[in-house]
Amino acid sequence: xxxxxxxxxxxxxxxxxxxxxxxxxxxxxxxxxxxxxxxxxxxxxxxxxxxxxxxxxxxxxxxxxxxxxxxxxxxxxxxxxxxxxxxxxxxxxxxxxxxxxxxxxxxxxxxxxxxxxxxxxxxxxxxxxxxxxxxxxxxxxxxxxxxxxxxxxxxxxxxxxxxxxxxxxxxxxxxxxxxxxxxxxxxxxxxxxxxxxxxxxxxxxxxxxxxxxxxxxxxxxxxxxxxxxxxxxxxxxxxxxxxxxxxxxxxxxxxxxxxxxxxxxxxxxxxxxxxxxxxxxxxxxxxxxxxxxxxxxxxxxxxxxxxxxxxxxxxxxxxxxxxxxxxxxxxxxxxxxxxx
Numbered sequence: 001x002x003x004x005x006x007x008x009x010x011x012x013x014x015x016x017x018x019x020x021x022x023x024x025x026x027x028x029x030x031x032x033x034x035x036x037x038x039x040x041x042x043x044x045x046x047x048x049x050x051x052x053x054x055x056x057x058x059x060x061x062x063x064x065x066x067x068x069x070x071x072x073x074x075x076x077x078x079x080x081x082x083x084x085x086x087x088x089x090x091x092x093x094x095x096x097x098x099x100x101x102x103x104x105x106x107x108x109x110x111x112x113x114x115x116x117x118x119x120x121x122x123x124x125x126x127x128x129x130x131x132x133x134x135x136x137x138x139x140x141x142x143x144x145x146x147x148x149x150x151x152x153x154x155x156x157x158x159x160x161x162x163x164x165x166x167x168x169x170x171x172x173x174x175x176x177x178x179x180x181x182x183x184x185x186x187x188x189x190x191x192x193x194x195x196x197x198x199x200x201x202x203x204x205x206x207x208x209x210x211x212x213x214x215x216x217x218x219x220x221x222x223x224x225x226x227x228x229x230x231x232x233x234x235x236x237x238x239x240x241x242x243x244x245x246x247x248x249x250x251x252x253x254x255x256x257x258x259x260x261x262x263x264x265x266x267x268x269x270x271x272x273x274x275x276x277x278x279x280x281x282x283x284x285x286x287x288x289x290x291x292x293x294x295x296x297x298x299x300x301x302x303x304x305x306x307x308x309x310x311x312x313x314x315x316x317x318x319x320x321x322x323x324x325x326x327x328x329x330x331x332x333x334x335x336x337x338x339x340x
Contacts, residue, residue, distance in 0.1 A: 014324020016255040041147035044154030049136060049143070055082035056136070082133075089130040090209055096123040097212040114167055117179045121163050124186055127210045128156050131193060134206060138199050152192045159186035171238045173227045180220040187217040234267065252316065262316035269313040272306045 002019050003010040013020045050056050055078045062075035096104060106118040132153060135143055143150060159182045166178045190210060197203035231238045249257035276296045279285050287295035293314075297307040327334070 009321065009323045012324050014326070016319075016322060016324050018255045040154050041151045042144060044157060045132075045150050046144045046154075048157075049132060053132075053136075055079075055085060086130065086133045086137075089126050089133070092126045093123075093130045094209045094212060096126060097210060100216070110167075113172060114170075114175070117163065117167060117175075120179075120183060121160060121167075124156070124160055124163075124183070127190065128153075128160065131156075131190065131206055131210065134202055135193070135197075138197075138202055146198070149193055149196060152189045152196075155189035156186050156193075159183070159189065171231070171241065173224065173231060174238065177220045177224050177228045180218070180224070183217045184219050187215055191215065233263075235264065252319075258316055258319050262313070262320045265309065265313040265316050269309050272302055272310060276301060 003023055006017075006019055009017055010019050010023065050060070058078035059075060059082065062071050062078055065071035065074070101119040101123040104119040104122045106115050106122075110118060135149065135153065139146060139149075162182045163179055163186075166175055166182070170178075194203050194207050194210070197206065232242075247256075248260055251257045252261040273293075276285070276292060279296065279299075279301055280292065284301070285292060285295050285299065293302070293307065293310045296302050302310070
């Protein structure tokens with residue numbers, strides 16, 4: 001995303017390009033440390049499906065134990081508990097789907113604006129437990145070989161984890177955007193599992209139980225996205241919290257530090273520029289482009305301090321967007337030329 005914003009400046013390596021080398025290092029992390037294909041397809045869901053299940057591991061251990069009355073009793077207890085667990089999750093998934101999880105309890109003391117998200121997260125957790133049991137029951141050990149299905153189940157778990165982390169510490173507009181985005185992607189992963197479920201009869205049942213009224217989750221609205229963007233592109237407490245601990249040089253000649261200085265100067269000059277633009281629309285100024293501010297100064301519409309601020313804003317802004325350029329010989333001829 002940073003390279004998209006920098007454009008040509010991010011491509012031409014030089015002293016003012018602060019992202020180019022970092023961008024070049026990305027393939028190293030992918031090829032040397034490994035991509036996340038294995039993690040997503042096998043590890044996130046596959047490794048935890050048995051160990052994190054409340055009953056499957058007990059069933060397996062009881063089945064592998066010596067044939068004794070105690071082992072049989074343990075197996076029966078785990079099996080019937082598992083059946084009850086799956087049935088209750090199926091019923092809860094249907095009920096929360098039909099009611100929109102409006103009557104689901106939430107932890108005490110949570111902020112009012114997060115109550116619905118806790119309820120929706122409970123719905124996702126119930127549906128995830130149910131669809132996981134259905135997948136393990138119908139596919140067994142083949143589930144690990146159905147890597148795309150396993151990956152989508154891992155995606156659901158990952159999105160629920162992100163939701164949980166978001167609800168622990170948040171700024172409201174960012175929290176709303178993050179929750180809506182995560183819930184939409186979790187819904188998409190659910191739909192991907194159901195649409196590609198090998199047993200189509202079970203798939204139809206899953207869809208009817210998990211999404212009885214269709215898919216209710218949508219992407220964050222443009223209005224909400226605008227609120228989030230406004231928090232991030234202007235100095236604010238939210239922005240300070242997000243960047244806490246990051247190295248931001250104070251030197252305006254540093255390629256990173258100049259960005260913050262240019263931002264502050266641009267915001268400080270907004271009211272001045274708005275006043276000049278209004279005068280231009282009224283026909284008080286005939287100049288265009290780079291000469292507009294000079295014309296406003298000459299006409300007395302802005303004073304010395306305001307004109308200096310505009311010029312500083314322009315200088316810093318140009319420094320931010322300037323692309324590194326070098327002579328064709330990189331200055332070798334000029335350096336080796338004899339003194340005049």
